[in-house]
Amino acid sequence: MLVVFFGLVAVVALVGSLSATAAPELYTRFTLPSWAPSAELLGPVWTVSYLVLALAGWAYWRTDGETQGFALYGIGLLLNLLWAPLFFAGGSTRLACVDAVLLDFFVLMTVGLFYRRSRGAALLLLAYFGWLCYATALNVAIIALNDVR
Template structure:
């Protein structure tokens, strides 16, 4: 499931460098070359967290939150890059932030390791959310 999300994100991001480069960005924006490696590691860690949780016979609520989070993650790249709507992408990202926090809490009940593995993902999402907010503020975007 995580591999599908990563594949769709990669396909939707074919114009990412061009789109990202055209946008006014804050001084603290990461270079485009950083995103691919970071997301590769994060997708691997997200998959491991799901597997660790699954091995504990995790509760349905935890799996539901995890799945909703993957769906929201899947939507962001096409919304931002292919769809050209950084405002809708921001709404999606804020929902994803809350979903990941909920997932961490639900995972923690059964698997502290599964929950802790999602913490770097959450911190990266916080950075991505701040960056998305700055891009919306600095650009005349939809």
């Protein structure tokens, strides 16, 4: 099952990667806040985040996790999958931001459900949630600092 979770998360990462081929160039064209990471750092951080996400799902599964927890986990995967196509391929930073806020909400709810069965899974998701909140704040800052839609 660990391979299944890595596979599911890899699909999300692949879709994001394919829709963000012009991401480094586009990212550097934006006026960014002083706390924005370099474009070179984003790929490795997202890779670690995806590994953490897969491990959290697997750790929860090992506890015979509840269907509701997996449903929220799946919604989170779908929202994550949509962000890069909206932001980069679709050119809609605002729609991507709405997606990011929804993703934050669903991941936080998932943390709560995972915590009831596996504190380890919840802590892994909490680390992922921290990165998502940072990425959402960056999305908001890009909207605020640039004339974008």
